[in-house]
Amino acid sequence: MKKQTKAILYTMPAVIFIAGTILLGTFLAILQSFGYFPEINLTKLTLKYYQELFKSPTLVKSLVYSFKTAIISTLLGVGCGLVASYAIVTGPKEHKFIKRMMALPVAIPHIIVVTIVFNLLIRTGFISRLLIGIGLLSSFQDFPNLLLTSSGIGVIVVYFWKAFPYTMMVLYSVLKSIDKRYNYVSRNLGATRLQFFFYVVLPLAKPMLITSALILFAFSFSAYEVPYLLGAIVPKALPVQAYIEYTSPILENRPYAMAINVLMMIITFFLMGVYQFVSTRVERRRYYD
Amino acid sequence: MKKIILSILMVSLLLVVGCTEKTEANKEVYFYGWGGDPRINSYLDEDIAAVMKEKHDLTLVRVGMNIDEILTKLLGEKAVDAEGTIDVVWINGENFHTAKSNDLLFGPFLEDLPNAQKYINFDDPENQYDFGYAIEGYEAPYGKAQLVFTSYLETPPTSLETLKEYLIAHPGQFTYPAPPDFLGSAFVRNIIYETVGYEIFMDMPADYEVVKSALAPSLDYLKSLKPYMWQNGEAYPATREQLDTLFANGEVFLTMTYNPNHVSDRIDAGVFEPHAQNFLLGNKTIGNTHFLAIPKNAPNIEAAKLLINELLSVESQAKKFDPTVWGDMPVLDNNKLTDEEQKLLNVSGMGVGTLSQETLLNNRYPEMPADLVPIIEQIWLEEIPSN
Numbered sequence: 001m002k003k004q005t006k007a008i009l010y011t012m013p014a015v016i017f018i019a020g021t022i023l024l025g026t027f028l029a030i031l032q033s034f035g036y037f038p039e040i041n042l043t044k045l046t047l048k049y050y051q052e053l054f055k056s057p058t059l060v061k062s063l064v065y066s067f068k069t070a071i072i073s074t075l076l077g078v079g080c081g082l083v084a085s086y087a088i089v090t091g092p093k094e095h096k097f098i099k100r101m102m103a104l105p106v107a108i109p110h111i112i113v114v115t116i117v118f119n120l121l122i123r124t125g126f127i128s129r130l131l132i133g134i135g136l137l138s139s140f141q142d143f144p145n146l147l148l149t150s151s152g153i154g155v156i157v158v159y160f161w162k163a164f165p166y167t168m169m170v171l172y173s174v175l176k177s178i179d180k181r182y183n184y185v186s187r188n189l190g191a192t193r194l195q196f197f198f199y200v201v202l203p204l205a206k207p208m209l210i211t212s213a214l215i216l217f218a219f220s221f222s223a224y225e226v227p228y229l230l231g232a233i234v235p236k237a238l239p240v241q242a243y244i245e246y247t248s249p250i251l252e253n254r255p256y257a258m259a260i261n262v263l264m265m266i267i268t269f270f271l272m273g274v275y276q277f278v279s280t281r282v283e284r285r286r287y288y289d
Numbered sequence: 290m291k292k293i294i295l296s297i298l299m300v301s302l303l304l305v306v307g308c309t310e311k312t313e314a315n316k317e318v319y320f321y322g323w324g325g326d327p328r329i330n331s332y333l334d335e336d337i338a339a340v341m342k343e344k345h346d347l348t349l350v351r352v353g354m355n356i357d358e359i360l361t362k363l364l365g366e367k368a369v370d371a372e373g374t375i376d377v378v379w380i381n382g383e384n385f386h387t388a389k390s391n392d393l394l395f396g397p398f399l400e401d402l403p404n405a406q407k408y409i410n411f412d413d414p415e416n417q418y419d420f421g422y423a424i425e426g427y428e429a430p431y432g433k434a435q436l437v438f439t440s441y442l443e444t445p446p447t448s449l450e451t452l453k454e455y456l457i458a459h460p461g462q463f464t465y466p467a468p469p470d471f472l473g474s475a476f477v478r479n480i481i482y483e484t485v486g487y488e489i490f491m492d493m494p495a496d497y498e499v500v501k502s503a504l505a506p507s508l509d510y511l512k513s514l515k516p517y518m519w520q521n522g523e524a525y526p527a528t529r530e531q532l533d534t535l536f537a538n539g540e541v542f543l544t545m546t547y548n549p550n551h552v553s554d555r556i557d558a559g560v561f562e563p564h565a566q567n568f569l570l571g572n573k574t575i576g577n578t579h580f581l582a583i584p585k586n587a588p589n590i591e592a593a594k595l596l597i598n599e600l601l602s603v604e605s606q607a608k609k610f611d612p613t614v615w616g617d618m619p620v621l622d623n624n625k626l627t628d629e630e631q632k633l634l635n636v637s638g639m640g641v642g643t644l645s646q647e648t649l650l651n652n653r654y655p656e657m658p659a660d661l662v663p664i665i666e667q668i669w670l671e672e673i674p675s676n
Contacts, residue, residue: 039364040391118531124538140540141461148524229527233467233674244469247357249383250663251364251391 026265033258040251049259061235069152069159069237070221076156077163078213084164085171086201089178099172105165113158114229121146121154147230154230155237159220167212174208175201207279214275218268238264317348318592322379324353328554332615336608337600345595356384363393366586373586376593379431381579382420383659388582389427395583395590397426402594404601405429410622414655415578421491421658428580429597430620432609435576435649436475437567439536439552439642440543445568449483449510452570455542456517462542464519464526464535467674468666472529472547475575477669478662481507482654483571495660501668508672515673523674537561543570549649550616553640557613567644569652576653578620603630612640618649 031037035046053059088098105113120126128143137143147154178201186196202209220226227237236244238260246257318341324330330351338349352375354362359378366373380388388394399405409416409430416430417423438445446452456463466473481490484507493499515522519541526532529546536544537560546552555561581600583593599605603626606619619634626634635646657665 039368119534122535122538122540124535124540145520145524148526149520229531231527233525233670247355248469248663249357249360249387249659251360251387253663 029258029261029265032255033262035255037251037254042252042255049255053256053259053263058235058241062238062241065150065152065232065235066221066227066237066239069155069227069231070217072152073156073159073163073220074213074216077160077216078167078209080160080164081167081212082171082205082209085168085175086197088168088172089175102165102168102172105161106169108162110158110162110223110226111229113161114226117154117158117161118147118230121157148232150232150235152227152231155220155227158226158230159216163216163220166216167209170208170212171205174205178204210275210279214272217271221268222264316346317350318589318596319374319376320349320351320379320596321354321359321375321377322351323355324351326615328615329617332609336614337596337605340599340605341596344599345592347592347595349596356380360384360387360393363388363584363586364391367391367393371586372588373584374588375584376587376589377596378582378584379579380428380582381577382422382656383662385419385424385428385580385582386422386659389422393585394427395585395587395593396428398583398594398597399424399426399429402429402598402601404598408601408603408621408625410625413622415576416620418655419578419580419659420656420662421660424580428582429601430578431581431600432606433576433578433618433620434547435549435618435653436472436479436545436547436574437549437552437644437649438543438545438570439561439565439567441562441565442542445543445566445570447568447570449480449571453510453514453517456514459542460517461519462540463514463517464522464532464541465545466529466532467525467527468669469663470528472532472545473525474662474666475547476545477507477511477665478657479571479575479654480511481665482573482575484510487654487657490657490661491655493658493661495658495664497664497668500661500664504665504668508668511669511673525674533560548616549618549643550610550612550640552642553612554616556641561642563641566642569644569648573652573654575656576649577656603633607633610634612643616640618646 033049035042035044035049037043084102118125122128123140123143123145128137128140131137131143132140146157182200183196186200191199222239224237224239224243228240228243231237231240242257242260242264245253245260248254320333330353333349333351338351341347341349356379359375359380363373363375378388399409400411411417415433419428446455452463465476468474468477481504485503489503493503519525519535526535529544532541532544533555535541537555549567552561552565552567556563556565581597583590583597587593601621603621606621609615609617610619621630621634623631
């Protein structure tokens with residue numbers, strides 16, 4: 001008991017600071033989304049902003065666009081990250097160089113990656129010129145439009161570029177800690193390498209895998225700068241819509257931005273709830289088995 | 290125990306002394322504004338800061354912050370009635386409108402400034418209205434911008450008709466940043482002025498239907514360009530920088546900017562080829578003035594006035610106009626300057642590929658009233674990219 005009190009006391013300052021700022025911010029955002037913004041003399045609570053948001057014909061398209069880019073980039077990133085970290089861990093010897101290299105993209109800000117991807121992937125960009133140079137394309141007109149379109153490819157590439165090494169780094173330490181004897185035991189019992197991967201490695205890595213996928217999804221679903229710079233004009237990703245409403249000099253538009261933010265928050269919280277629910281059930285089942 | 294009490298006393302005494310010393314001095318003046326251009330930043334951090342230190346013994350502290358955050362900060366401070374931290378804010382247009390109508394600004398102060406009395410033409414509409422909104426001495430002009438276009442063509446299209454003819458002959462080579470990007474939005478307004486004139490907008494009510502029916506010919510023109518535009522007019526660059534990249538790569542034939550000296554800077558940096566040349570598309574282009582204001586809760590209003598006054602001196606404006614420094618057009622009235630002062634300004638402003646200040650100022654549209662701008666941006670979004 002005493003130990004527990006001590007633990008609570010020690011974590012209190014950090015918890016108060018983090019929870020306080022997050023809760024206060026969230027609370028104010030929710031208030032504003034209901035039209036309470038006393039600084040500009042809006043004090044009547046109203047559902048107007050939510051009604052307008054749900055009436056808007058572009059909302060569904062924006063949602064689909066945000067979901068699409070976030071899900072594809074997360075799944076690709078997590079999948080490739082898992083395979084790559086497994087390959088490094090089980091490889092014949094430790095590659096210090098590869099380990100260092102994989103930490104690099106994690107440290108590069110998204111905005112820089114956007115610039116790199118823009119210069120690589122526009123029709124007159126580096127890749128197109130390279131293909132023309134080696135004779136695979138006759139002119140840049142033959143290079144497809146990848147950026148700023150509703151396909152969302154540019155956005156997916158940037159998030160993938162960040163998600164892949166991130167998952168690799170996180171899973172590397174998990175996989176590294178798996179007891180080597182599991183491998184010997186399973187192989188001794190006749191498991192193939194693939195079976196070892198799917199029945200031993202994957203279940204052990206799963207909690208971390210899902211956690212990183214959730215973090216990556218929540219970020220790519222709700223951050224605005226990448227879809228703002230590389231996404232389409234129509235449909236606009238939800239966070240971009242929120243950003244535009246927020247930065248509008250018409251302060252009366254702020255509640256719209258907040259309504260969009262609350263909607264995005266609900267979606268991410270819902271997903272985390274699902275994860276929590278599923279993972280506790282899985283754990284319980286394991287316990288009773 | 291005694292030792293502890295003594296040391297606490299000592300420390301607090303030190304703190305008190307430290308604090309009083311600081312308030313006594315109060316030798317800082319805080320400038321808040323957009324900080325995204327290193328050249329603009331170093332103009333303030335180095336050139337102006339040196340003058341302020343030397344002449345007034347004030348330390349200029351520049352804080353880079355976007356205007357929406359500044360407004361949020363001022364609103365928050367107003368809500369709790371707190372003294373602020375901002376002495377001078379770089380502002381214009383819709384944001385000035387928002388700040389002034391929410392009672393966030395100190396003023397009127399413009400006519401208190403000696404250099405304003407000396408060099409500013411108070412009767413010039415550009416110094417009376419900011420995006421159609423009466424200034425009433427709550428802002429001091431700081432610099433002028435004007436929409437210009439840049440291309441490599443010897444005879445670029447200079448009217449809407451010739452632009453369309455050029456695009457039909459060279460499809461896919463033209464685009465503009467999507468509004469609400471500042472520049473894209475200005476480009477669309479310029480097309481509007483060229484198609485239906487600017488006069489009707491000057492006292493138009495901010496009503497969606499009224500604006501939309503006034504825009505009909507402009508929207509038709511923009512729609513008629515779409516099949517010949519970059520990516521069939523379905524995708525648009527998000528920023529000026531992206532448009533510059535497309536232009537530098539040869540994917541589009543023109544780029545545009547609000548800073549007429551931008552071209553010299555890009556040529557100097559080796560991004561554009563040396564024969565890039567500015568031109569005006571249409572009879573005139575939109576110009577606007579950007580301003581400086583003082584928040585109502587500014588901690589040091591006197592210092593703020595000194596700083597703004599200094600920024601209105603011939604030397605500061607000439608330095609600012611130098612394309613290697615910033616290239617921003619001066620706001621001083623040529624008729625109020627001595628020959629020598631005029632010479633100083635004109636010499637400093639001519640960069641490679643630019644148009645003369647005279648050409649620009651003689652072919653200049655006023656900005657649209659601020660409250661029409663978001664309506665136009667919304668109509669553009671509904672009508673142009675998706676249809």
